[in-house]
Amino acid sequence: MIKFTDLTFRYSLRSQAVFEDVNFEIIPGTLTLVTGASGSGKSTLLRCINGLVPHFSGGIIAGKIQVFGSDPIAEGVEVMAHKVGFVFQEPESQFVFDVIEDEIAFSLENAGVPRQEMERRIQEVLQMVRLSPLRKKNLSEISGGEQQKVAIASALVTQPLVLILDEPTSQLDPISADEVLKFVIELKNHLNLTVLISEHRLERLLPYTDMILNLNAERRAIIGKPQEILPLMDQVPPIVEIAQRLKFSPLPLTPATFPQVRLAHKPINQIEKHCKPQDSQPACLEIDGLSARLNDQLILNDVSFNLHRGEILVLMGPNGAGKTTLLRSVLKMIPHSGKVTLMGADTDNLQFAEIIQEIAYLPQNPNDLLFAESVIDELKITLKNHGKDAEGLDFYVFLKSFDLGHLGDQYPRDLSVGERQRTALAAVTVHDPRIIFLDEPTRGMDYDAKKRLNFLFHHWRQLGKAILLVTHDVEFAARLADRVVILENGNLMFCGAPRTAFTEFPAYQTQTARVFTDTGWITPDDIPPDLDLQ
């Protein structure tokens, strides 16, 4: 049993507490979902359970914590390591060793477990996560999902009572994320673990959640059954949103439990989204028969599609389908065959400097770009790179459209994850490129950050910019795609209307589409307010 009594914590140099007077009790063997906006203190709260807070992080803590008979504040992390296993968000930064079995052995080595016992436990835990054949493999050679499974195995090898996972799937694609979470559920049941997991993408876990612990903006915590807490939360998955709109009660947690919806009559305002949204708009980027190789492997095979002004094109596909390779080929970072026409000119005849004048690129890690002292300095640097004059440019006005108007003088790395991403976006678009490439921008973002990104995209579309968005996030894409392209194994599988993509391909179906079949609705916003139900 885990019990928090009047727990208050703040960092030494800050006056404001991270959370105050937190009280809750967690029953053994349950799965508790921990939610709250980014920066709300979820991570800090979880770290109190195994003692990382305050022993590792510093700070001032008040109140009492009890974890299965131990007091983490008194005992410290090393003692708590026997009872609590912890899985972190970034797979790669957790690993000490390069080989899987060594990594798993690490906890046992620290605990002084004898070798025979070590071998037995490692075998056991590898079988549980079904990675036994890979045990001698290098951690860099396996996928993100498998890496997290190794992290889970490393945490479980000491046979803890509690397993805590801090946003374990935020860096993973949906398929891997599902796999990892499925495992967590399996392991919880098999080993009778008490699991606490913090996640933004609640939809996957809701069916298995016993309790939700929510940290709200007032730095208070509330805990209760999902049905009780969901109505109180600001950010809910689409299913719940729909249910709330249709005033269903109790709230269904999955499309499966969603009551069969039969519409009184066929909906009249179907949203039509054409494949070529604005025929009047010229194509600013034409890709024709693009093929590319990497290390003698054919990554892209004869891909063709166009990108028009004022259009948001979403590029989807499983990992390794060639999406990032496509972006890099267009930017002439890797050799390719086929023709790419940018604003009417063949890129083979263009200099790299000319290409990047028109195309901006947001990498998967926006942090890779930030190095200046202030947001505005970042903007100035890009302008200087492109040989543009910074005089007379009103940076504050420019930043306002990125929701950063008041943050111009801030040190970029002090900002929140979403703010940093938008800073990077501002920095790469300040020279007014016509085309913007974004590579997985929604990774690790909470709903609020995604919403602001959504606004930004619409703003750009109004300005006539063309956006090529690579993402796994189906719900996010459904809300703003004008067209969808799906790549698989380097081949173009689909190019067409979002409505088709998000309803007819099972891998890309949105929750709305799963509930309202045959309507073409793909987001909760598509549902008319005066819906007639049977």
Add this chain to the structure above:
Amino acid sequence: MIHSIVWMIWLLVVMVFILSTRNPVYLSLILVGLLFFGQSLAREKKIKNWVLANLRFLLAMILLSTLINGIFSHVGQTILFTIPQKWPLIGGNFTLDSLVYGAINGLVIGALYILFNVINLALSIKQLTWLIPRAFHPIAMMVTISLTFFPSIQKRAREIKEAQMIRGNPMKKIVDWLPIFIPLLVTSLENAFLLAESMTTRGFHQPIDLKAPGNLVSLILGAFFVFSGWILQLFNYPRYLSAPLFVIGFGLILLTLMTVGKHSKITRYHLEEWKPMDIMITIVIVLYLVLFIYLRWADGMPSLNYSPYPYLSIPTLQTIGLLFCILPFVPMIIKRHD
């Protein structure tokens, strides 16, 4: 795979032999043996041009030392030509003897270099980290993590470079590397923090007793004993004075490290097994060593002490000496035999 400690023993004995002799024939034979052995290891690891690269260094070394010794040292009987004395430092006789002496120097250092290169081939990175004594577990951990992080840092650097280039960074001057280095540094340090969290969560702790300065003091004492022994030896004080100092010094250090190692409750997952092959190699090498020490002590093994001074001569050889030149081949032969 041969046990790493066996390799260390082999390294030690071969090194002792190389350092005990200035006989160019012996040295050349050992060199050839090492190159041969190294080539077979390199072939296993699919490394090309290993012998060539090492030969290149060897020749450069020999050339350098020959010339330098020839230029600066003016002793010897076989005079080639003379530079007027009034030239500072290099004035004097330019003798063949000193050239030969220099060449031998080059052979010694070349042999050491190639010997270590063979060890580099023989031992895997993992084995190298396992050799670090348990008393140094924290630093061993640091080295391990460094090696683990190295490829991902390289990858990250490439990604950052790409992203900044697309942003317009011309990548021409040193200043243009700042936008790559700084994000790399910041991101890596942030990852370091996350890693430390992950380590601590899994029970990593400082194993060495903080409050016992005794260990450090005894290490320092041990070092001083060794140092004094060395000084005495340099000043040609008799062996029976310097040797005990060495023994006490090393003994103290070894004892301290072993005690500290025992105190740490950390266990190790990987254990290298002593295979019969390992034991055999060890026995053979130890026999060599014992024989060597005995012969040196008994009759001095005169063929080892070749010198071009005071006059050039042809180096003498003893069959025993030639036997020792086979040392490099011992692991190879026994391994093949296995």
Add this chain to the structure above:
Amino acid sequence: MNKTRLLRLATDLIVIFLGLFSLASPFFFTQARDIDNQAASFPIMVSLIILLCLMIVIFEAQTSLLDSKMIAFLAVLTAINAGLRFLENAIPGPGGFSPTFFLIILSGYYFGSRIGFLVGAMTLLVSAIITGGIGPWLPGQMITAGWVGQSAILVTFLVNKFAWRGKPVEIILLSGFGGLWGILYGAIMNLWFWPFLGAGAGQTFSHNAGALENLQRYVAYYLATSLVWDIMRAVGNILIISIMTASVLKVFQRFKQRFSFQIQGEPEQ
């Protein structure tokens, strides 16, 4: 002065004294090198003594400095620096141009002498392991690179004394320091090879050949071999440090608080 500080001071002094002495010993021990056999084992003994010095420093650091945060911190800095070493071939700079030193100097300058020492020594070790280039001169390389970091504290004293932090003088000082070490490093490393190559061991010296004449010979030897290389390295250091320092120090500043939370004993600065 309490026990820990005393021990730490002792360790620092030993490392400098024993190490330097061992390396500089050829100048003083002319007579010792008369015996042929000695000359060959000389560098190995020097390496051994240096190895013992390294062991002592690392041991001391383990008991007081190396908790999980510091280990991760050092590991990452070392990995970055080892990577920089490979850039030596990639950057189209002058030969001998080594970007490895600036991070060592700045770490020592900002975080203290021991961290500077460890970053220096460990960078050499890790890059040797990665390249499979462990040689008998590795201890010499490690301790010299360690000294580069350790001695940066001299600059810290100066800057603190005259309150030069944040001023251009700070960068000039550090650049000059880097330039100095560019040459000094090569000079010290050559000391290891010196007994082999140019000491002229094995023959009788003229009897008034003392330390001074040996020094002369050494300088001549050094001039002939690596001075050009080292000057380029020095110039490279000056350039890199003057460009990178300001930004890197700012990064260090932001991380210092996070990483120094649980350092045992007094803070470095």
